[in-house]
Amino acid sequence: MAQGQGDYRILHEADLRDYLAGLPDLKALLGDPAGWTITEVGDGNLNLVFIVKGARGGVAVKQALPYVRLVGESWPLPLSRAHYEFLALSRQAQLAPGLVPALLHHDENLALTVMELLEPHxxxxxxxxxxxxxxxxxxxxxxxxxxxxxxxxxxxxxxxxxxxxxxxxxxxxxxxxxxxxxxxxxxxxxxxxxxxxxxxxxxxxxxxxxxxxxxxxxxxxxxxxxxxxxxxxxxxxxxxxxxxxxxxxxxxxxxxxxxxxxxxxxxxxxxxxxxxxxxxxxxxxxxxxxxxxxxxxxxxxxxxxxxxxxxxxxxxxxxxxxxxxxxxxxxxxxxxxxxxxxxxxxxxxxxxxxxxxxxxxxxxxxxxxxxxxxxxxxxxxxxxxxxxxxxxxxxxxxxxxxxxxxxxxxxxxxxxxxxxxxxxxxx
Amino acid sequence: MAQGQGDYRILHEADLRDYLAGLPDLKALLGDPAGWTITEVGDGNLNLVFIVKGARGGVAVKQALPYVRLVGESWPLPLSRAHYEFLALSRQAQLAPGLVPALLHHDENLALTVMELLEPHxxxxxxxxxxxxxxxxxxxxxxxxxxxxxxxxxxxxxxxxxxxxxxxxxxxxxxxxxxxxxxxxxxxxxxxxxxxxxxxxxxxxxxxxxxxxxxxxxxxxxxxxxxxxxxxxxxxxxxxxxxxxxxxxxxxxxxxxxxxxxxxxxxxxxxxxxxxxxxxxxxxxxxxxxxxxxxxxxxxxxxxxxxxxxxxxxxxxxxxxxxxxxxxxxxxxxxxxxxxxxxxxxxxxxxxxxxxxxxxxxxxxxxxxxxxxxxxxxxxxxxxxxxxxxxxxxxxxxxxxxxxxxxxxxxxxxxxxxxxxxxxxxx
The missing domain is CATH 3.90.1200.10 (Aminoglycoside phosphotransferase (APH), C-terminal lobe)
Incomplete structure (x- = not known):
């Protein structure tokens, strides 16, 4: 049971830019990292969500926090939920193609998933x-x-x-x-x-x-x-x-x-x-x-x-x-x-x-x-x-x-x- | 998920004697191995069952076979069942003490469990x-x-x-x-x-x-x-x-x-x-x-x-x-x-x-x-x-x-x- 652990850290905009710039496929998809805009847009109850846009395209990045965002650190919640979300998304993509966002990258340690940017949804x-x-x-x-x-x-x-x-x-x-x-x-x-x-x-x-x-x-x-x-x-x-x-x-x-x-x-x-x-x-x-x-x-x-x-x-x-x-x-x-x-x-x-x-x-x-x-x-x-x-x-x-x-x-x-x-x- | 593997071998009477003689607790319970009688009594459908009796006492030994005994090698069956049996027996012993045989020894690799001899049951x-x-x-x-x-x-x-x-x-x-x-x-x-x-x-x-x-x-x-x-x-x-x-x-x-x-x-x-x-x-x-x-x-x-x-x-x-x-x-x-x-x-x-x-x-x-x-x-x-x-x-x-x-x-x-x-x- 893979879980976010060891190397987990909460990513801020600058960290995320460095992290994504290190992934060739994503860099190719987005274009020159110098031109990226990164915005945290999470309005859900549990996670960080970033929209990353570059010259060539955009992606959505979701990172689980070790607590319930809506409530704060007093309500801890395991990072492993990112693992289960990834597992479920993968299965749903097979079973109902085109009805879930495309998966572009997943990092178990960071409890982080990069997905197709849904726009103008x-x-x-x-x-x-x-x-x-x-x-x-x-x-x-x-x-x-x-x-x-x-x-x-x-x-x-x-x-x-x-x-x-x-x-x-x-x-x-x-x-x-x-x-x-x-x-x-x-x-x-x-x-x-x-x-x-x-x-x-x-x-x-x-x-x-x-x-x-x-x-x-x-x-x-x-x-x-x-x-x-x-x-x-x-x-x-x-x-x-x-x-x-x-x-x-x-x-x-x-x-x-x-x-x-x-x-x-x-x-x-x-x-x-x-x-x-x-x-x-x-x-x-x-x-x-x-x-x-x-x-x-x-x-x-x-x-x-x-x-x-x-x-x-x-x-x-x-x-x-x-x-x-x-x-x-x-x-x-x-x-x-x-x-x-x-x-x-x-x-x-x-x-x-x-x-x-x-x-x-x-x-x-x-x-x-x-x-x-x-x-x-x-x-x-x-x-x-x-x-x-x-x-x-x-x-x-x-x-x-x-x-x-x-x-x-x-x-x-x-x-x-x-x-x-x-x-x-x-x- | 522990499974019988690697060192698994089907034990015959002589092997079993050597095996049990190497377990000090069982040797103490049974007495001098030279005086043991070992009888295979399995009348069930799936496993080998031995009764081992010595000068001081007796035990029952159950070993899973990699196939259904009733049918033969044409019907393979995983040795891991010995693991689940051991797990269940352990849980039942906690929950319903005295109503299952006492567990004396378990060997995951051999898919083998030694239990209290039930006699004259x-x-x-x-x-x-x-x-x-x-x-x-x-x-x-x-x-x-x-x-x-x-x-x-x-x-x-x-x-x-x-x-x-x-x-x-x-x-x-x-x-x-x-x-x-x-x-x-x-x-x-x-x-x-x-x-x-x-x-x-x-x-x-x-x-x-x-x-x-x-x-x-x-x-x-x-x-x-x-x-x-x-x-x-x-x-x-x-x-x-x-x-x-x-x-x-x-x-x-x-x-x-x-x-x-x-x-x-x-x-x-x-x-x-x-x-x-x-x-x-x-x-x-x-x-x-x-x-x-x-x-x-x-x-x-x-x-x-x-x-x-x-x-x-x-x-x-x-x-x-x-x-x-x-x-x-x-x-x-x-x-x-x-x-x-x-x-x-x-x-x-x-x-x-x-x-x-x-x-x-x-x-x-x-x-x-x-x-x-x-x-x-x-x-x-x-x-x-x-x-x-x-x-x-x-x-x-x-x-x-x-x-x-x-x-x-x-x-x-x-x-x-x-x-x-x-x-x-x-x-």
Whole structure:
């Protein structure tokens, strides 16, 4: 298990220039080092990110810090996450070519990776806040999810290959622990790092802490997250981990990668689209100004699930030949029909997981440590709280009344009904 | 990952004498090497087993062969299984002291382990064939299962410790593959190694191969076996892996150990007791001669589940403090009540798994490669086939009509009803 160690040091702009100038391939790609501009642009929670531009081209450089950037040195975090991110990016590049940034260089000791500069891509979440629609998104993200998930699962791998994969990522548990705490535990109890739009959501925060049905469900989801290595997950697949243009989609930042339940990735995408939908009224300057955008978001939610399921099933039917569901047990017309019924049942179970995880991902963004700009940029706070309360109401129903949500249309239908619902606020 | 390698050689009696004579502790335990008797007694499928007796005491020596002993050099099998067996035995000795043989010496290169000689213990399966009752069995086996399972699960470990455990056993996939093929696949398709009591069970074998409900269920169980690392399993917990006297129980041979679904171990114990029950009429020399034994077996089936569940729940309630179901989410009287309800629901899900795996373990012993002496020693074959057909009928119901079996009494009740059922045989 290679880890950043020994020669690790935090690189500043000048160090980075010297370091990159020593790599002939990168020097060739960028041009004369004397003309490089280097800018630190990391706005994530964990790492340093530099944009390096030269006469001939540009690259992005990501270096892990030995602590959580958002919090500081008091919260140490292993540099080995750069190793797992590199491993995951490499695998994703094989499985979903063109949908992740190209890898140009990796240094285990420095916990540093150099990648293709994505330009003029922007973080999708920013585009959604601005009300931008992305016509390529559904097709690209569903290809990414269907291929990375099925091809790292028991449906496509031998049990031995699968176990090797699980073991290769088992060491990334410190990143998993962040998810376990911040998504599956803290929002439901008193925790120093929690915050919410006070005082308006004070009552809702208390309800969450007292709601034992919710606590059982979130605990079952946590257990599934910890002990269901179905496939290699991205592990943090929100709209802040996706960079887009009108014609391109790139999934970035898989440092939370590990073998976990597929619904966690799919649910992350759906949750962040649903939050964009509920945040949208908070960003409108005139009534119905963003109606077309909002309709597109809900349509996108529906298509993300339906296209994902269609592609996943097609890959399965096309002969993903893992050790699960051996073909020899489903020979003949009767066998084929029964296996097809089982495939549908499998997708229904995955949908149920997805609904639960989507709800968990929503609640953590409103009551936990890490919030998102979809809601955070809404002013005044009371308007933000109204938008957030609608999202929480749907999320709570999705988590506790899961059987009500049999199809993705049940989810979007419920979201649409809550668009103009006026919650009772505290304060 | 230590593996037998480099200096590995198959030890014969004389080699073993020289080898052990070079180990001062063992020499002290056994006495003068000149007086040792060494006997190869391995009757299992995979390894060499020697009994070494000297003037002062005895030991058992187990050496892995680089192939499956039952089949020969044409079926290679990694020596590393001796490493995993040693690892599992060490862990089980910590968790369930006194219920596994004491470890005296381990040699990774030779894939060899020296253990306490269990004397006058016999293999439990032999005792059951003879109609012997074991008064200690329920208490010992339920202690073994409850403690080894809960203390290696997310209920007692941090997620990081759990992932380290999974990774430590991930390399044992060749042994898992044997289970995946021989239990979860081959009995349901045409496979060279299958055999059954022909011609009497020919029709039943054909039914099994055509029964798509069964194929879906066995495939779901296979997927669960491959992708649900709930706890460190023994992995082969049948009555041939248990040595007993009236007053002692020792679980041996955990070379199939890996992180898998708990119901697989519990189901193995129940299945092998149920097979002992169905085989019993085949061993009686006079009607009802074994009635008391048979009543004891069914009572034992019931108690194995109920005592296992009781002990498991007690350990959970007593504060098994893993990352699953965090105490902070279930504070107060309302939280405690809801968590207790969830514990009951957890055990119900585990029971359902157990019923399915027990059925799978039964069918493989009647139609797959590895049979058991419970049935094999019954003559004439037609009588054996009648006993086997009863076991298969129950197993098929347990696998496909799982919701019918809500409690362990539903299982024993169904078994009792089949005791004198006369199946239609082929041939």
């Amino acid at each position: 922007i973080i999708m979440r920013r585009g959604l806040v601005a009300g931008t629609r992305y016509p390529r998104f559904v097709d690209d993200i569903t290809t990414f999810m269907a291929r990375t998930l099925i091809f790292t699962s028991d449906l496509a791998l031998s049990a031995a290959e699968k176990k090797e994969g699980i073991a290769a990522f088992a060491g990334n548990h410190a990143l998993c622990k962040i998810t376990e705490d911040l998504i599956f535990t803290d929002p439901y109890r008193i925790a120093e790092q929690n915050r919410w739009t006070a005082p308006y959501l004070d009552g809702l925060a208390t309800e969450l802490r007292d709601d034992m049905d919710l606590h059982v469900t979130i605990s079952r989801l946590k257990l599934k997250f910890m002990a269901s290595p179905e496939a290699l997950l991205h592990g943090d697949l929100h709209t802040g981990s996706i960079m887009v243009t009108d014609s391109q989609t790139r999934v970035i930042d898989p440092e939370f990668a590990f073998y976990g339940p597929m619904g966690f990735d799919v649910g992350a995408v759906l949750a962040n689209l649903l939050m964009a939908y509920f945040a949208s009224p908070g960003h409108e300057r005139a009534p119905s100004e963003r109606a077309a955008f909002e309709a597109w978001v809900l349509e996108t939610v529906e298509q993300v699930w339906s296209e994902f399921a269609r592609k996943f099933l097609d890959l399965w039917r096309a002969g993903a030949a893992g050790d699960a569901y051996p073909a020899s047990l489903f020979a003949g017309a009767k066998g084929a029909a029964r296996l097809e019924a089982e495939r549908q049942a499998y997708m229904q179970r995955l949908f149920t997981d997805t609904v639960g995880f989507a709800a968990a991902k929503t609640i953590r963004r409103i009551f936990g440590l890490a919030h998102n700009i979809d809601f955070e940029l809404i002013e005044p706070p009371k308007t933000r709280a109204i938008c957030e309360a609608r999202a929480v109401r749907l999320a709570r129903a999705m988590m506790v009344e899961t059987p009500v949500f049999r199809t993705i249309a049940d989810v979007t239908g419920a979201a649409r009904k809550l668009r103009d619902w006026q919650p009772e606020l505290s304060g | 016999i293999i439990m399966r032999r005792g059951l064939v003879a109609g012997t009752r074991y008064p200690r069995f329920v208490d010992d086996i339920t202690t073994f299962m409850a403690r080894t399972l809960i203390f290696t699960s997310d209920l007692a470990l941090s997620a990081a410790e759990k992932k380290e455990g999974i990774a430590a056993f991930a390399g044992n996939h060749a042994l898992c593959k044997i289970t995946e093929d021989l239990i979860f696949t081959d009995p349901y398709r045409i496979a060279e190694q299958n055999r059954w009591t022909a011609p009497y069970l020919d029709g039943l074998a054909t039914e099994l191969r055509d029964d798509m409900d069964l194929h879906v269920t066995i495939s779901r169980l296979k997927l669960k076996f491959m992708a649900s690392p709930e706890a460190l399993l023994h992995g082969d917990l049948h009555t041939g892996s248990i040595m007993v006297t009236d007053s002692q129980t020792r679980v041996i041979d955990p070379e199939f150990a890996f992180y898998g679904p708990m119901g697989f171990d519990v189901g193995a114990v129940l299945a092998n007791l149920l097979m002992a029950y169905f085989a019993s009429p085949g061993h009686e020399r006079a009607p009802s001669e074994r009635a008391a034994f048979e009543a004891w077996v069914l009572e034992t089936v019931e108690q194995v589940w109920s005592e296992f569940a009781r002990k498991f729940l007690d350990l959970w309630r007593a504060g098994a403090a893993g990352d699953a179901y965090p105490a902070s989410l279930f504070a107060g009287a309302k939280g405690a009540a809801r968590l207790e309800a969830e514990r009951q629901a957890y055990m119900q899900r585990l029971f359902t798994d157990t019923v399915g795996f027990a059925a799978a373990k039964t069918i493989r012993r009647i139609f797959g490669l590895a049979h058991n002496i419970d049935f094999e020693l019954i003559e004439p074959p037609k009588t054996r086939a009648i006993c086997e057909a009863r076991a298969v009928r129950l197993a098929r119901a347990m696998m496909v009509e799982t919701p019918v079996f809500r409690t362990i009494a539903d299982v024993t009740g169904a078994a009792r009803k089949l005791r004198d059922w006369q199946p239609e045989l082929s041939g």
